[in-house]
Amino acid sequence: MNANVKHKSDIEIAQNAKMLPIIKIAEQVGLTEDDIELYGKYKAKLSSETINKLQTKQSGKIILVTAINPTPAGEGKSTVTVGLGDALHKLHKKVMIALREPSLGPTMGIKGGATGGGYAQVLPMEDINLHFTGDFHAITTANNALAALIDNHLQQGNELRIDQRRIVWKRAVDLNDRALRKVIVGLGGPLQGVPREDGFDITVASEIMAVLCLATDLRDLKRRLGNMVIAYNIEKEPVTVGDLGVEGALALLLKEAIKPNLVQTIEHTPALVHGGPFANIAHGCNSVIATTTASKLADYVVTEAGFGADLGAEKFLNIKARAAGFKPEAVVIVATIRALKMHGGISKNELGKENVNALVNGFENLRKHAETINSFGLPFVVAINKFVSDTEQEIKTLLELCEKHQFPVELTEVWEKGGEGGLALAKSVLQVLEKNEANFSPLYPLSDSIEEKITTIVQTVYGGKNVEFSTKAKKQIADFEAFGWGNLPICIAKTQYSLSDDPGKLGRPTDFTVTVRELKPSIGAGFIVALTGDVMTMPGLPKAPAALKMDVDENGKAIGLF
């Protein structure tokens, strides 16, 4: 993360770290050998019996880590999440970290990943960033098995009278592959299927990913899979997986993937790394099962949600917490001075120079997210991830701004120092928790209309003036309410770079209108997606993909992964 210091790389630090056998990590939270299923010496899944057995236990406190709107300067939200967990661990608290699994597509495309950085990483980072325990592959397979079953249904007589122009279920690969965005399948004559337009999403954008992450157990998983809308029939009525009768087969393919994965940080703090839906088209949080299980095993759970508080945290609080029935008790908002300066209007090249004015202007982005967290009835601590390029004057200014607004704030150095660098933050979070001021409730009742729910999010979370619905969106809202989908929460797909729907508007834009172009029913996941602007569900590879530098030596050691 800390690009301007001569550091060891993340992979060097990770490969030099000494891991404990995963059974030792399990024992820290009271689990025995019988509770886990080993995947090598350093990874394990928790068994279904163990997860069920824990249901009746009291829950620990859930701390959500979120951030300002991301910038090219980097914020380090995953790194702070891991570092905060390590710091609580250092303070002898019984703590677990709950993170998302990274997608292989971006790993092969551009340097990046979701295992933290520096001395605040979860291990084994190579495994977690490659195939890990196969969860995403199981999801890809279930996604594409369903697609094959739909096309086979067309080919074998189309008993459900599916309109082949209105099949909404797309195929998936866990790769960045722009050439698969729009395809035609079924070519080659009558024996090769029914020709039709189709497309591939990256696996993290598959509804099955969201379903797996919101399901509370295997039975709920199957119910949700059955509810997924795959197409509309010639009467324009929705056709579901349940109509096709294959939710059992899909659940069977996911029976291992639904179990959370136990790993450790460099400092041997236990972490559950499980699930990873996109934070735009989906809700951007690790699985409900992992977060809930962690809260049963530990007194403190540190978890995160994708992108800034306007996307990941909003969905964590309005969608995930509601589905899971838990109440988070504190939030950490991560920012860096560099990123705030970019929100204040300067470019990446200018970050090396002190610029207090830009910082003051950019602070408004942080301020909006802080207000949002309060609007959910939650207390927060601001975590400033320190960079060596931060000047004394900039740091002083930022601390004063926080003081002025009565924002609890701590500087962290978890990249360089691991848990040690997050002790002040941890103590501050513990103080906030002790005050017991959380009074969480979601922002809107589910009984609000779809338009009302969207408007609430735009006005309260984004700070926008109003919402415009396209003609298509209006018609869809009417249809969806007629189909009985009006009572679902909303998952807004929006650029992560701005509070508004215009990626160019950094800082804290005001007086803007958000346009809802189209809606998408994710009835299995249990939400309605509202699309604003163009939303990318299949990324492309850059001119020089990271894959060009990747290698493995003859002993199986990963090279150039990060």
Add this chain to the structure above:
Amino acid sequence: MNANVKHKSDIEIAQNAKMLPIIKIAEQVGLTEDDIELYGKYKAKLSSETINKLQTKQSGKIILVTAINPTPAGEGKSTVTVGLGDALHKLHKKVMIALREPSLGPTMGIKGGATGGGYAQVLPMEDINLHFTGDFHAITTANNALAALIDNHLQQGNELRIDQRRIVWKRAVDLNDRALRKVIVGLGGPLQGVPREDGFDITVASEIMAVLCLATDLRDLKRRLGNMVIAYNIEKEPVTVGDLGVEGALALLLKEAIKPNLVQTIEHTPALVHGGPFANIAHGCNSVIATTTASKLADYVVTEAGFGADLGAEKFLNIKARAAGFKPEAVVIVATIRALKMHGGISKNELGKENVNALVNGFENLRKHAETINSFGLPFVVAINKFVSDTEQEIKTLLELCEKHQFPVELTEVWEKGGEGGLALAKSVLQVLEKNEANFSPLYPLSDSIEEKITTIVQTVYGGKNVEFSTKAKKQIADFEAFGWGNLPICIAKTQYSLSDDPGKLGRPTDFTVTVRELKPSIGAGFIVALTGDVMTMPGLPKAPAALKMDVDENGKAIGLF
């Protein structure tokens, strides 16, 4: 297998079997906890260090199980392979079984799998038949990462001057999905890639599957990956993965998949289940690494190859054994009276009735395969997989026919009785091995021309009269020899149902011509594919796919898998 008897189903037998912890199985062949990487309690991968450490050990004897041409009556080759291993285990021999991994596509499509049947199965059958240890998913991912990198190369300026009409690398899914056979990708305008024709193969038909199964170690894997031809440039010269510079990234994606998987049979015989290339477009054998490692760990290795001896065994002997540098010492040819009767001209409905004439006619198919095995300098035993529908007269006739031709023959009942039902066969195989008569050599020297090598296989293995090459094939042969590919072995893609290239010609057809329609370079795998007739590299789903009956209960128990 034994469809006409009221048995427990394969999955019932498998789920009632008591497995030993896989570490106990490892210990049987002298491995310790440090030699294996656990995947749950009952699956493990052998570590790279262990595999390397074993290289210098003396090799045990390799026994290859093959069969007559398959018929809808079923032969039970995998079942006999497992049962023979169990029988040798029962006789206190140090034995390992080496099998292919099943593909998920057929599992979701039609009842079937490659884990044996009845009381001769490898376990845990549900895991092995679903995602197992993720090997196939890693191969699918590497295959599709390469495809994405190729399309990205086109999109980013096409420095290698790839002719987009001559990209031969296809995408893959490990599913039966006919709608993906012929597709157009890259649609949607200049930001979505370069539009072109493409198609998907099932993962077992990916050249990466063949490469993984023929590689002797990670270094050899990388070399082979680098040699794979992905396209031709505008000068019609081959473009390889090495030219694209991504063999390191692909090898990195395969670093776990290359390690063989240790499991056990119902009778706790150790088995390595690893790799599974198609036996038509590829060579149809489990991995070289697994077979070689098994031979270092055990005194006897029982392994099998796909379809009949004309496909799998021919390729095992001419391609795999040559690449691996080992010499098998005995062959078992599996047949059933039912299948021989079908080769004798009767239909599946008529199998219930005694028909000695059909049996005598069908015996010619077995006889041809026996001659083939002898032409490789190898001794064999015929294994007759007994069915209750076999009449005394039929059994007597078959034994007499074998006696007349001096074929060692044994009846087996491994489906019903496990190893106990294969004791006679095991003793017979041990006798053959004791005589030490094997004098194995491949059928043709690599220095023969491509036409000569194909002709040798057609005449010696299929019993055909001659080979006709299409105009296209002739041109390709000239090109391939000019590219320096003339010294590779041949992998013929042919129907499995007949010795000829016409699936309707059962028994022992004679006087036939085989037409080679087209060739395909598999330079990474290290062979030239010669395509005869239409070869399916992406199966379709049936009218009522097996997926419709699959389910999982709330405790994660698989239902309706088989």
